[in-house]
Amino acid sequence: MKKIDLFYGLLIGLITSFIGSYLFIIAFTPYSFIGGLQILKFEGELGKIITLGTILNIGMFFWLLKNKKETVAKGIILAIIVLTIVTLFL
Numbered sequence: 001m002k003k004i005d006l007f008y009g010l011l012i013g014l015i016t017s018f019i020g021s022y023l024f025i026i027a028f029t030p031y032s033f034i035g036g037l038q039i040l041k042f043e044g045e046l047g048k049i050i051t052l053g054t055i056l057n058i059g060m061f062f063w064l065l066k067n068k069k070e071t072v073a074k075g076i077i078l079a080i081i082v083l084t085i086v087t088l089f090l
Contacts, residue, residue, distance in 0.1 A: 002071055009064070009075015010082070016060050017083055022055030047087035054083055 025036040040046045057076050064073040 005069070005071035006075045006078065007071040009077075010079045011075070012044065012060060013057050013076040013079020014083070016056045016076075017050065017053045017079065019053070020056035021049050024049060024052050041090070044090075047090040050083055050090070054080060055068050 022033055025031060025033055025040075028085050029040075031039055037046065040049055057080055061076045062071050064070075064076065
């Protein structure tokens, strides 16, 4: 197992979650992205937004498995675990 591939998977997972959260805030809230993050954090809803943004990681995970990139896919799972721990504290 190459540790750099695991790191790439972690990085891809975090970026994908950020993109998913961005798209959710822009599409389903009347706020801009930065303003929406501040308001949702104040309301205590930021953890839910991060969780919804993580849904894109499912597609990325299966795409990586289909392309025989199992170690990178493990990094995606690691990113989901990290984000889960982060949302517990938000």
